[in-house]
Amino acid sequence: MFHFFSNAQNVLQLSNRVxxxxxxxxxxxxxxxxxxxxxxxxxxxxSLHAMTIVGPTLLKIGYVMRLLSQHRLSKPLGRALA
Incomplete structure (x- = not known):
């Protein structure tokens, strides 16, 4: 499980799905x-009213996952340019 989340590309794909x-x-x-x-x-x-609460929650979680994975993917490139 930790191996999956240690790869930034996997987290990026998961965040897109979320x-x-x-x-x-x-x-x-x-x-x-x-x-x-x-x-x-x-x-x-x-159930439909609950979806209006759970949906935005998943949007926020997916967005944060996306930001973190993009940051991790760009980190080695930033070090190479500096």
């Missing part, structure tokens, strides 16, 4: 919880 999933959850949650006019069960409504 960003896509977070955005999809956010958009689906907004559409289903606020824009959809059909009748939904209370469980479905609670």
């Amino acid at each position: 960003l896509v999933v977070g955005l999809a959850m956010l958009l689906a949650g907004i559409y289903g919880a606020y824009l959809y006019e059909g009748n939904l069960s209370i469980l479905a409504l609670v």
Whole structure:
């Protein structure tokens, strides 16, 4: 598990997936919880409202992972130029 996260390229790919999933959850949650006019069960409504919370959380986590992995990927290049 630590080997996976020690490779910055793996973290970058994972962060891209987390960003896509977070955005999809956010958009689906907004559409289903606020824009959809059909009748939904209370469980479905609670799940859709939860997606509007979990989606942005995944976006933030994915963005931080992306920033860290890009920083780690650019570090050797910065040392070579200095």
